Amino acid sequence: MTFVQKHPAVLGTVACSFALSQPFFYYMAGPLQENDQLTESRSLVFGMHDEAVHALQKKLKRIKLYEGTTDGKFGIKTEHAVKQFQRRYNLDITGRANKETIHQLMEMERDYYLESLKSIDGPIYPGSRGKDVESLQLALYYFGLYEGEIDGIYGPLTKKAVTQFQTIYDLPIQSTVDEDFFKVLYTGDQKRISQKVILLKNQETSNITPLANHLNTATNTATNTSASSETNGNIGTSPTHASQGTGRLIQTARAYLGTPYVWGGESPQGFDCSGYLQFVYQSIGVSLPRTVDQIWSSTLPLKRPSVGDLVFFETYKPGPSHAGIYLGDGKFIHAGLDGVTISSLSNSYWKNRYLGARRVNQY
Structure with a gap:
């Protein structure tokens, strides 16, 4: 399966360097939603305390560079982790998470979660098991949709996340996913996906309006x-x-x-x-x-x-x-x-x- 890559390749072998600190993930906010917090900040430096630092710490913790608590406080451990990351990717070693550092971190993370989609061979359907399903779950987790364990089993939670992505991207609602679905998952507009996932999750919590109506009208209300x-x-x-x-x-x-x-x-x-x-x-x-x-x-x-x-x-x-x-x-x-x-x-x-x-x- 061949996709057109829309993002520049990152340095090194992402699949090897991006080791997970825990075997399973649970939904709080997906890595893509964390990017929203990071890109609103020009630069994160020692002494800061806010949500953007919290997002930075979570990303660094996933790649086993940050060993402290994800408390949103940019202290010595966070600065040390940033320096380690900058050293690994031949960036200026300042300890400051500037735009270049944040961009590199987000690109590396994206490649880890999405690159394996390109190796999926054939359609996946409910009941499927194996590495291909794990790749699908990782991608859906990255977008903030999949809420279960990365277990390689296409069960109800995987089906729910697939349906949500199809709704967000106006794709046909079907349980079996094929090459066309994986292509959109890999090359889709991440800004659009991230924002609509946020709206979708808010709608799930509040049950304000039906899903399709909510996604289309939540930010364009009557005046x-x-x-x-x-x-x-x-x-x-x-x-x-x-x-x-x-x-x-x-x-x-x-x-x-x-x-x-x-x-x-x-x-x-x-x-x-x-x-x-x-x-x-x-x-x-x-x-x-x-x-x-x-x-x-x-x-x-x-x-x-x-x-x-x-x-x-x-x-x-x-x-x-x-x-x-x-x-x-x-x-x-x-x-x-x-x-x-x-x-x-x-x-x-x-x-x-x-x-x-x-x-x-x-x-």
């Missing part, structure tokens, strides 16, 4: 709400706070409606969630941190949002992981999967994930 929905249960609104920059802030935010979502994007060519907020606030001379949780920590809590305030949500991980700018009338503007769009706080998806409003203290 035409009646005046009576201006207050939504716990989510109220307060009169607009007076600020010289509010009008300019909202004008800038709206000017980029429709700008596409780009993972790690922070320019009009494409934004991710926090990159968009950072760019818009910079237009009025206000600097925001790069990640949503850092923005949350650096802002002031409010009982109710006013125009120009930030509204925060818990999506793919505990704590603040998505945010937007409040526009009034129960609406907010944000960079979602469908690009910069306006959504409503009354929508069940956002209402159930709402954490609160906060104000930038420089603003």
Whole structure:
């Protein structure tokens, strides 16, 4: 079976060097979802303490370079593990997890989980056993879909993960998977897969809407709400706070409606969630941190949002992981999967994930 490889080859023999620290995996967030946290950070250095460091530690632990606890604290053991990784792959040995180091780590990890798909010979169906099924399970685990042991048995959990991937990628729903399925699994758009897996897992937890409807509409909610929905249960609104920059802030935010979502994007060519907020606030001379949780920590809590305030949500991980700018009338503007769009706080998806409003203290 031959696939066109879309990613550059990493140094060394990945299958040999990427030894697993444990024989079995259980779903928390797949390695691909951890990449989302890492790419939002410019560089991880000694002394930092956040989710991106936690993701880095988990990746380094899988390849037996990190021996400490995955506590999100960048200490001596984490720095030592980063240096070992940099030495192994002929990178500058700084102990800092910069973009080059993170990219190399993600590429190596991707190859470990997906390269064996190319050697699968023939279709796989429920009841199949062996190395080919292990390769399938590893790939589905990488994407955050497979939740069981890597045991080489095509059972109910493998079938569930296969069906979920087929749903995400609009493939025919069938239990038997063949070369066409493996090709999409290997060459598919990882950004698209990662974000839709997050939405799928959130939908599983909350049972808000049917799966297909949720995947297609969760980030493109209706914006035409009646005046009576201006207050939504716990989510109220307060009169607009007076600020010289509010009008300019909202004008800038709206000017980029429709700008596409780009993972790690922070320019009009494409934004991710926090990159968009950072760019818009910079237009009025206000600097925001790069990640949503850092923005949350650096802002002031409010009982109710006013125009120009930030509204925060818990999506793919505990704590603040998505945010937007409040526009009034129960609406907010944000960079979602469908690009910069306006959504409503009354929508069940956002209402159930709402954490609160906060104000930038420089603003």
